[in-house]
Amino acid sequence: MNCNTVWVDSIGRKWLFLLVLFFTLCASLHAAIKEDFNRDGWVNMPDLLILAESWLTCNAPRCPGDTTGDCCVTFDDVADLASQWQIFYCSPITATASSVENAGYSAAHTIDGTLATRWASAFLDNQWLQLDMGQIRTIRGLQIYWQEAFASKYTIDVSPDGLAWTTAYSNTDGDGNFDDITFASTAAQYIRIHCLQRATAYGFSIREVFVKTNDDCLAAGQWDLIWSDEFDGTQLKTAHWECMTGTGNDAPFDYGLWGWGNGEFQYYTARPQNVYVQDGKLYLVARRENYDNRKYTSARIRSAGLQDFMYGKLEARIKVPGGGGIWPAFWLMPTGNTYGEPYLHWAAHGEIDVMETKYPTSSIQGTLHFGGQYPNNVSAGCTYRPPGMDFSKDFHVYTLEWTPTRMRWYVDGNLYCTQTSWWSANGPYPAPFDQRFHILLNVAVGGYYVGCTEPDASCITAVFPQQMEVDYVRVYRMNE
Numbered sequence: 001m002n003c004n005t006v007w008v009d010s011i012g013r014k015w016l017f018l019l020v021l022f023f024t025l026c027a028s029l030h031a032a033i034k035e036d037f038n039r040d041g042w043v044n045m046p047d048l049l050i051l052a053e054s055w056l057t058c059n060a061p062r063c064p065g066d067t068t069g070d071c072c073v074t075f076d077d078v079a080d081l082a083s084q085w086q087i088f089y090c091s092p093i094t095a096t097a098s099s100v101e102n103a104g105y106s107a108a109h110t111i112d113g114t115l116a117t118r119w120a121s122a123f124l125d126n127q128w129l130q131l132d133m134g135q136i137r138t139i140r141g142l143q144i145y146w147q148e149a150f151a152s153k154y155t156i157d158v159s160p161d162g163l164a165w166t167t168a169y170s171n172t173d174g175d176g177n178f179d180d181i182t183f184a185s186t187a188a189q190y191i192r193i194h195c196l197q198r199a200t201a202y203g204f205s206i207r208e209v210f211v212k213t214n215d216d217c218l219a220a221g222q223w224d225l226i227w228s229d230e231f232d233g234t235q236l237k238t239a240h241w242e243c244m245t246g247t248g249n250d251a252p253f254d255y256g257l258w259g260w261g262n263g264e265f266q267y268y269t270a271r272p273q274n275v276y277v278q279d280g281k282l283y284l285v286a287r288r289e290n291y292d293n294r295k296y297t298s299a300r301i302r303s304a305g306l307q308d309f310m311y312g313k314l315e316a317r318i319k320v321p322g323g324g325g326i327w328p329a330f331w332l333m334p335t336g337n338t339y340g341e342p343y344l345h346w347a348a349h350g351e352i353d354v355m356e357t358k359y360p361t362s363s364i365q366g367t368l369h370f371g372g373q374y375p376n377n378v379s380a381g382c383t384y385r386p387p388g389m390d391f392s393k394d395f396h397v398y399t400l401e402w403t404p405t406r407m408r409w410y411v412d413g414n415l416y417c418t419q420t421s422w423w424s425a426n427g428p429y430p431a432p433f434d435q436r437f438h439i440l441l442n443v444a445v446g447g448y449y450v451g452c453t454e455p456d457a458s459c460i461t462a463v464f465p466q467q468m469e470v471d472y473v474r475v476y477r478m479n480e
Contacts, residue, residue, distance in 0.1 A: 105119055139212070150177075158190065161434060265447075283468070301442070322393075330398055
C-alpha cells in the first residue's frame with residue numbers, strides 16, 4: 001500500500017498522531033525554534049515547518065496503533081495543521097478566567113501546548129475563559145479540548161477591545177471531548193468561551209484551546225496585505241464593488257436624501273461612460289449631460305457586503321480631478337446597523353473620510369464624523385496643505401491607519417493628522433468606530449462641501465468631463 005494513501009478509518013489516528021507530533025515539537029520549541037532556518041530575519045511558522053520537515057524525513061512516522069500500513073504522516077499534513085495553529089507559535093497569547101478551582105488549574109494551562117494540564121473553574125454555572133491574542137486577528141474558529149467536566153451549553157464571544165462583545169458561535173447541546181468549531185471570519189483580539197451550563201456537578205474544565213486564523217505570522221510592526229484591488233482587468237470586479245446609482249432617493253438606493261444628503265447635483269450611473277477599468281486603473285468620470293432630470297452624471301462605488309473591514313491600514317493611490325465644483329472622495333461607511341442605519345441616522349453610526357478635496361485642489365482633508373443623529377452630529381479632522389501643491393496634477397497615496405483608539409492620516413507617507421477622541425450617542429467608546437466599515441470612491445458634482453447648492457451656479461466652473469483615476473486600493477493588518 002502506498003504510504004501517501006489514508007483510508008477513512010485511519011484518519012482519526014492520523015490526526016491524533018499529528019496532535020502528539022505538534023505537542024512534541026512544542027516541548028522542544030524553546031530550544032529548537034530559536035534558529036532562523038530560512039534566514040528571513042525573524043523566527044516564525046516557516047521555520048517551524050522546516051524543523052518539522054526535517055523531523056518527519058528522519059523518522060518516517062506512521063500513525064500510532066496502525067497495523068495495516070495504510071496510515072502515515074506527510075509534511076503536507078503537518079503544514080495543513082500548522083496553518084490552523086500558527087498563531088499559537090508566533091503571537092503572544094494570554095489567558096484569564098472568571099474563576100479557578102485552585103491555583104493548580106489556572107487559565108494559562110489552556111495555552112501551554114500540552115493536554116496534561118488544564119483549567120478548572122469554580123463549581124458554578126456561568127463561568128468564562130478568555131484569550132487575548134495580543135493584537136487584532138482574523139479569527140475563524142476554535143479547537144477546544146474538554147476535560148470530563150465540560151459545558152453542555154456555551155457561547156464563543158469575540159471582541160476587538162475587550163469591551164464590546166459579539167457572539168460568534170453558540171452550542172446548546174455540548175457533549176465534551178473535542179470541539180472543532182468554525183464560524184464566519186471576524187476581526188478580534190479577545191475571545192471568550194462563555195460556559196453557561198455545567199454537564200456535571202463540578203465546574204468547567206478545558207485542557208487546551210487552539211485558535212483558527214488565516215493571518216500570517218509577522219515580525220512586530222510589519223503590515224500584512226490582506227486585500228487589494230489593483231484594477232488589473234478590463235471590468236470592475238463584482239466580488240469587490242457595486243455601483244450605487246441614482247440621486248439618494250431612487251431605488252435601489254432610496255434613502256429619502258435628495259442629492260445624497262449633501263446637496264449634490266449629479267445622477268450616479270453604472271454606465272461605462274461614468275465608470276470603467278482600463279490599463280490598470282479605475283476611472284470615475286463626471287459628465288455634463290441631461291440624464292433623468294439631472295444636468296450631470298458621475299459614478300460612485302462601494303464594497304459593502306463584499307469587502308468589509310475593521311481596523312488596519314487602508315490606502316489608495318489616486319489622481320483627483322481639479323475642476324471647480326467637483327468633489328472627489330475616498331471614504332468609509334459602516335456596513336451594518338450597530339449604531340443606527342448608516343444614512344438615515346448619520347452620524348451616530350460614524351463616517352471616516354480618508355481623502356476629500358475641492359478646487360483649487362491645493363489641500364487634502366481627512367475627517368471623522370460621529371456624535372448624535374443629524375443635527376446633533378459633530379466632526380473632527382485635519383487639512384494637509386503643502387506649499388505650492390496641486391493634487392490634481394499627479395497620483396498621490398492617501399492612507400488611514402485605524403486602531404480601536406487612534407486614527408492617523410497620511411499623504412505620500414507624511415503623517416498630518418491624529419485623532420483619539422470620538423463618541424456616539426448610540427454606544428460606549430470606542431463606538432462608533434468599533435464595527436466593520438466598507439470603502440467608497442466617488443466623484444460628486446456640487447454639494448455643501450464645495451459650496452455649490454444650485455446646479456446653474458457659477459461655482460461649477462469645471463471643464464467636463466472630469467475624472468478620478470485610481471491605481472489601487474489596499475488594506476493591511478499589523479502585527480503589533
